Amino acid sequence: MLRYILSRLGQSLILLLIVSFIGFAVLTLAPGGPLSQFALSPGMTQEQIDKIAAQMGLDRPVWIQYFDWLRHLVVGDWGTSYRDGQSVLHVIGSHLFATLLLMGTATVISVTLGSSIGIYSALKRGGTFDYAMTVFAMVALSIPTFWFGLIAIYVFSLNLGWLPAGNMYTVGDGSLIDYLRHLIMPAMVLALVDVAIWSRYMRTSTLNVVKQDFVRTAKAKGLTRRRVLLKHIVGNSLVPMITLAGLQLPMVLGGALVTETVFTWPGMGRLFLDSLGYSDYPVVMGLLMASAMLVLIGNLLADLTVALIDPRIRLD
Amino acid sequence: MTDEKKKTAHLNRRQALMMMGAAGAGLMAPLTIGRDRAFAANADASGQIVLAFSQEPTVFNPLMPHIEVDEGLYYAVYDPLFDFDAEGGFFPILAAEVPTVANGGISADGLSWRVKLKEGVTWHDGTPFTANDVKFSLELTMDPDFRSFRSTGYKFIQDITVVSDTELTWTMSEPFAPMAAILASTYIVPKHVFDGVADKNSTILNTAPIGTGPFKFKNRMAGDHIELEANADYHMDGPFLKTLIIKYVPDLNVMYTQFKSGDIDVIGLQYIQPDNLAEAEKLPGKVVEVAGKATFESLGFNMMRPQFKEKAVRQALYMALDKTSIIDALYYGVPTPTETYMPQQSYYFNENLPKHEFNIEKANALLDEAGWVKGADGVREKDGVRLSFSNSTTAGNHLREQAQQFIQQTFAMVGAEMTIKNLPPAVMWGDYWMNSEFDSVVVGLNTLAGADPDTSDYFMSTMSPALGGSGQNTFVYQNPKVDELLVAGAQDFVPEERKAIYEEIQAVIREDLPFLPMFQYAVIKGWKDDVEGPAPNINNRIDTWNVREWTRS
Numbered sequence: 001m002l003r004y005i006l007s008r009l010g011q012s013l014i015l016l017l018i019v020s021f022i023g024f025a026v027l028t029l030a031p032g033g034p035l036s037q038f039a040l041s042p043g044m045t046q047e048q049i050d051k052i053a054a055q056m057g058l059d060r061p062v063w064i065q066y067f068d069w070l071r072h073l074v075v076g077d078w079g080t081s082y083r084d085g086q087s088v089l090h091v092i093g094s095h096l097f098a099t100l101l102l103m104g105t106a107t108v109i110s111v112t113l114g115s116s117i118g119i120y121s122a123l124k125r126g127g128t129f130d131y132a133m134t135v136f137a138m139v140a141l142s143i144p145t146f147w148f149g150l151i152a153i154y155v156f157s158l159n160l161g162w163l164p165a166g167n168m169y170t171v172g173d174g175s176l177i178d179y180l181r182h183l184i185m186p187a188m189v190l191a192l193v194d195v196a197i198w199s200r201y202m203r204t205s206t207l208n209v210v211k212q213d214f215v216r217t218a219k220a221k222g223l224t225r226r227r228v229l230l231k232h233i234v235g236n237s238l239v240p241m242i243t244l245a246g247l248q249l250p251m252v253l254g255g256a257l258v259t260e261t262v263f264t265w266p267g268m269g270r271l272f273l274d275s276l277g278y279s280d281y282p283v284v285m286g287l288l289m290a291s292a293m294l295v296l297i298g299n300l301l302a303d304l305t306v307a308l309i310d311p312r313i314r315l316d
Numbered sequence: 317m318t319d320e321k322k323k324t325a326h327l328n329r330r331q332a333l334m335m336m337g338a339a340g341a342g343l344m345a346p347l348t349i350g351r352d353r354a355f356a357a358n359a360d361a362s363g364q365i366v367l368a369f370s371q372e373p374t375v376f377n378p379l380m381p382h383i384e385v386d387e388g389l390y391y392a393v394y395d396p397l398f399d400f401d402a403e404g405g406f407f408p409i410l411a412a413e414v415p416t417v418a419n420g421g422i423s424a425d426g427l428s429w430r431v432k433l434k435e436g437v438t439w440h441d442g443t444p445f446t447a448n449d450v451k452f453s454l455e456l457t458m459d460p461d462f463r464s465f466r467s468t469g470y471k472f473i474q475d476i477t478v479v480s481d482t483e484l485t486w487t488m489s490e491p492f493a494p495m496a497a498i499l500a501s502t503y504i505v506p507k508h509v510f511d512g513v514a515d516k517n518s519t520i521l522n523t524a525p526i527g528t529g530p531f532k533f534k535n536r537m538a539g540d541h542i543e544l545e546a547n548a549d550y551h552m553d554g555p556f557l558k559t560l561i562i563k564y565v566p567d568l569n570v571m572y573t574q575f576k577s578g579d580i581d582v583i584g585l586q587y588i589q590p591d592n593l594a595e596a597e598k599l600p601g602k603v604v605e606v607a608g609k610a611t612f613e614s615l616g617f618n619m620m621r622p623q624f625k626e627k628a629v630r631q632a633l634y635m636a637l638d639k640t641s642i643i644d645a646l647y648y649g650v651p652t653p654t655e656t657y658m659p660q661q662s663y664y665f666n667e668n669l670p671k672h673e674f675n676i677e678k679a680n681a682l683l684d685e686a687g688w689v690k691g692a693d694g695v696r697e698k699d700g701v702r703l704s705f706s707n708s709t710t711a712g713n714h715l716r717e718q719a720q721q722f723i724q725q726t727f728a729m730v731g732a733e734m735t736i737k738n739l740p741p742a743v744m745w746g747d748y749w750m751n752s753e754f755d756s757v758v759v760g761l762n763t764l765a766g767a768d769p770d771t772s773d774y775f776m777s778t779m780s781p782a783l784g785g786s787g788q789n790t791f792v793y794q795n796p797k798v799d800e801l802l803v804a805g806a807q808d809f810v811p812e813e814r815k816a817i818y819e820e821i822q823a824v825i826r827e828d829l830p831f832l833p834m835f836q837y838a839v840i841k842g843w844k845d846d847v848e849g850p851a852p853n854i855n856n857r858i859d860t861w862n863v864r865e866w867t868r869s
Contacts, residue, residue: 031743038381044466045786046750052381052463055517084374084538085522094538150569157577165577166570171541171561172364264565264574266540274372274539274566 001307005300012296016289020073023288024066027281033058034082034279056082069285079282083275088286091271098168099255099267101179105187107252110194115241117195118202119234122210130203137196149189149262156185166264186263190256201244205237212236239310246302250294254287361546363868364559365847366579367860368571370586372564373542376525376533378503379456380517381465384857385585387501391860392544392560393440394503394527397431397450398496400855404663404767406496409552410434410445410504410528412482415496417809426491426809433482437551439506440532447484451476452507454486462516468765469498491807493814497768501857504528530555530864540564554864575602581844581868584859588840590648596842603845606650607852609837610659611762613651615707615723616831618752619792620782622701628686629703630829635679636730639672642719643835651835656822657763657771659836661854663811664769666819669826672833679730688731696731704733705755708748711738716758723758752782752790760837767855769818772802775825793830 035053038044053059057068072079078088086094121130157165163185164170169178209215210233218232255269268287275283307313373389375382397411406414412432415421421430437445456462457470464470469492476486488495506526509519520526525533528551531544544560563580565571572592575583576599588596588604596604615637617624624630639653652660655669688696688703696703707723709716717738724734734756739748748754763771772787773779777794779787798821805817826833841859843850849866850859 031740031746035381036746037383038465041381041383041465044381045468046781047786048464048467055461055463080518084376085518086538091538098539150573153570153573153577158573161577165574165579166565167563167574167579168540171366171543171563172559261567262570264540264563264567264570266537266564270539270566 005304008300008303012293012300015296016292019292020070020285020289021066023285024069024281025062027279027284028062028065030279032279034281037278069282073289078286081275081280081283083278083280083283088282091283092268092286092290095255095266095268095271096253098265099253099260099269101168101183102186102190102260102265102267103252103255105183106190106194107248109187109191110198111245113191114195114198115202115238117199118204119206119229119237121199121203122206122237123229125207133199137200140192140196144258145189145193145256146258146262148192149186149259152185152189153262166262168265186259186265189263190259198241198244201241202237205240206233209233209237239306242305242309243299243302246298246300246305247295249298249301250291253294254291361548361555361558363557364561365557365581365866365868366561366563367582367584368563368565368574368580369584370565370568370571372539372566373562376523377505377519377521379453379465379505380463387856388584388858388860389525389542389544389562390503390527391529391856391858392531392562392863393525393529393533394505395529396501396503397433397499399500399861400497400767400853402661402851402853402855404661404855406500408434410437410450422809424809426493426807427488428485429488430479430483430485433484434551435482437528438549439508439528440526440547441506443506443508444481445504445506445528446481447478448481449507450504451478451484452510453502453504456505456510456516457502459516466498469495491809493806493809494765494768494770497766500766531557531560534559550864552864556865556867560863560866572596575842578844581847582850582859583842588842590650590840593648593650593840596840599842601845602842603847604840604842605852606838606840608652608659608661608854609762609839610662610764610854611760611837612654612657612659613758613760613834613837614657614831615834616757616759616791617829618754618756618790619794619830620752621705621755623703623705623755626686626698627828628682629688630832632679632682632686632730633727633732634829634832635673635675635682636726636732637672637723637832637834638674638726639834640674642722646715646718646722647835650840651838654833654836655826656833657761657774657825657831658769658818658822659764659854662764662767662769664815664818666822668819669822674726676726676729683730690731694728694731695733702733703731704735706735706737707756707758708737708739708744708754709758710741710744712740720758749790750781750788752780752792769814770802770806771821772806775821775830776802791830793825793828795824795828798824 035049035058038049057065069079080087081091084091117133121133124130153165156163164182168182215228215232218228253268255267255272257269257273259265260267260269261273272284272287275287369385369388371383371385373386375386376389378390378394395409398406398408398414401407408414410433412434413419413421415429415431417424422428431450433447433450439445454470454473454476457464458467472488472490472492472495474487474489476484478484505521509521509526510516513519530547530550530552532547534543534545536542541564542562544562546555546558565574565580568586568589571580571583572588574580575588596602617630643649643651643653653672654660655672656666658665683696686698688698691697707720709720720736724736727734749757761774763774774788775793775798776787776789777799779785779789780792781790782792801817801821805814805821808814808817841850846869847866848869849862851862853861
């Protein structure tokens, strides 16, 4: 087991290196760069831009910049944001709470609601509820989130005036109720799509389990319906979901680009867009590395968990 | 020699009116501007305003490279020595009075400066503000290890001497009339936070700015907002708000929606979009105003191309430009048509320029007369040169792209073939623009620095990067008369004389048409009707220039 983990981590390091190299190359080779935004500022001359580029080390060959960045990363120095002069880890950290709050809530809603709908649909396969949920899933998956978000704002904020039109909290308030009022719309909009996804996966997984011999055996030995459902069906149909949850981890921390913009939510998704727009290489690279790591860790954790709870799987 | 003498005499005679680089009647800037209210009404500052920008202010050291939106914060937290009012005159802020030739602040030749500062001003951390801070700030802009936002003007400053805590002097290595305008956008930073700091690029100013301005920095939630609180010790009248929130709303539709729903009190930079104007004007409880900006839109020529060498061609194309339709149909009539690069609110604006006329017949007649003959394909030609050219702008700017297609059609009616070749912003405004690799462009330019009328960077013949120059004369416009006038204007300190000079420059450029002026930009501002204070000021780049005066009832 330990050998397996070590070898997986080894592979991950190589992958991270490749990701970092490609990311850095694509970023720095794109036209523009962090100083181009100042080109139209009054009094900013080409001479001045060249001088600043030299001070920031941006005039060096790309591969030297890359190794310099890598050398610092290895010793734990993620660099400094060009945009606001803060350390990259601080910048990422300051957006983390917002994203965790939003994505965490949305994920909890979608997993619990999605799984329940999925199981129920599978058990009542072909029933009215099953059909209704199939239609719901199709609709939810085909509507773009930004559109749904704007409609929600139009209805619940502008017309009904029940909920704020965006932001994470009211400056100067910031009570729990205030946070919740701001959280409802974006979390529901995000969860809508995820509920659809989770319910479909869960339904399929449950259908597979229901057909298994051990379910028939459990029923045959006279267990109550409730016990068969909870202990044998639900438990087993959740196993494939763990892998899905592992893939969800980078999403939870990576934030939602569109939803965060529509609801002016100061999370990681917006940070990524803003940093990209400003060619803030250190922050973009930091986010890229962080999400690459999360993908790898999420997968590893999912594999390990499955191995732990499913005795049929051996990792060696 | 005689000329010089005459000029000096002239200066003396008019001493009462002299004020560097400033403008006309508004020049006699009152020492206390605006309201007659008792000084420092700030103890009873109350209320809160949420001001929204569609970009996020992130650069908090005002002497480092920054963009427009960052200045939105600077006006609240920092102070310059003096600033422009809406009429283009100066009013003192940290300076006790605006230095002029009349009050002895500036020598008649413009080379010696003496600035007197207000007494009893303190930084937000309680440290007294002195002339040493001003000296330090001016020197920092030229520090080789500091990432300075510009060197124009500062590089002429020499021998800064601190006479006392409230007075300093310096000399200029050459007379430079726009210096006052540059000082008006130079925010003074506290010297003491740089003491003992090895890297001047990373001080506490980057994260928790300390200024002398009307508002103190309280905190920032990255990617969301900045919270500022009233500076109870402010040295001018105000502030009248307890809290000022600068909110970042990245999407313009969302920003407008939050303005409608009331989450935003004042809608700032990037403002309300023209297609929402009709609705916005009817919103209850909101004030909506269209305000001019210093940027002008034009169709610019690369004067090195043989198609554009002849003045008759440029004039004919101007007649074939249906400005009115473009402004009304595409831009909802928000911007104002213009004949020049100078904003109409400027003291230096020449209002007597010939008016544009859209007239296809006259344009055709003019080209016929000049010997441009229509070929079989309907495109005119003269001496082997076809009147055919490309036109470029930022790809994705939908209104401009529609304007281009419209222009393409009316140009075709006079036998000019315009093809559209648009590029992504980083490519368009890189070498393609700077090195004049285009045939023609549609571009929005602000050629001024503050209220100063100097535009040497854009119209001086030596300023074309394509010809080895260091400026932005990317139209490669060359006219010895304009060169001469620009030099004279930059060394003249008498506003009336400068006005004559810059009016003549505008007249010559209107005649030469190196670019076809289309319109001056306007933006649609909005605020709740219980907010008072937001006011247009063409001479400053952003809404918060007078935030010290804003009130909420």
